[in-house]
Amino acid sequence: MKKILIIDDHADNVFLLKDRLEKEGFEILTAYDGESGISKAKEDLPDLILLDIMMPGLSGYEVCKTLQSDPNTKTIPIILVTALTEAENLKEGLQAGAFDYIRKPYNKVELIARINSALRFKETNQLLLEIEKIKTFAATVVTANHEIKQPLTLINLSTAALRRELNKDEISKEAILKRIQFIEDAAKDIIAVLEKLGSIKKPVFTDYVNDLRMIDIKSNNEQS
Known part of the structure; x- marks a missing residue:
């Protein structure tokens, strides 16, 4: 059941709207001034707000601006009555x-x-946001795979070389230290990639292969 918040300082207006909309199957929340309307909107997060403009205290314009500036309520459509x-x-x-x-x-x-x-507008907007989140997640996976593959390969090669060295009758300390350095450098590269991905706020995408996209780490870190 969709929730609609009615904000109006006239009780008779609220009653008429509430009566009509409840008959249409909506759940109705009410507030009789701007401040309590804002509190109710933030607390209950209705699907829609019907807002009177002329009210004592905070006007409908001020209520609208306040709700639109809050990340938690800015996606709630507001209809001025x-x-x-x-x-x-x-x-x-x-x-x-x-x-x-x-x-x-x-x-x-x-x-x-x-x-x-x-x-319907809100539902479509939410769907688009979810699709964008999925695309961003997919691009992050592609980017991580692309950027981390080389250092992971180096780690695998280095551990294999270490095993071969340890199986020799005469072990070369220099060869072991060299492979350890390779592993440490590769690990640092992986950590750097993950830190860059974790610090991105507004991802910039670039084409990859087969209609896949990846995140342009360089462009994103130049912005931040």
């Missing part, structure tokens, strides 16, 4: 981060249509 009809008022609301607006008095069919449109 307002009696204001001036284009500048609506423009200010959209610039504050609102997804859409509905003018009072609203039509029930239009109200539900706009709500469903906003919910």
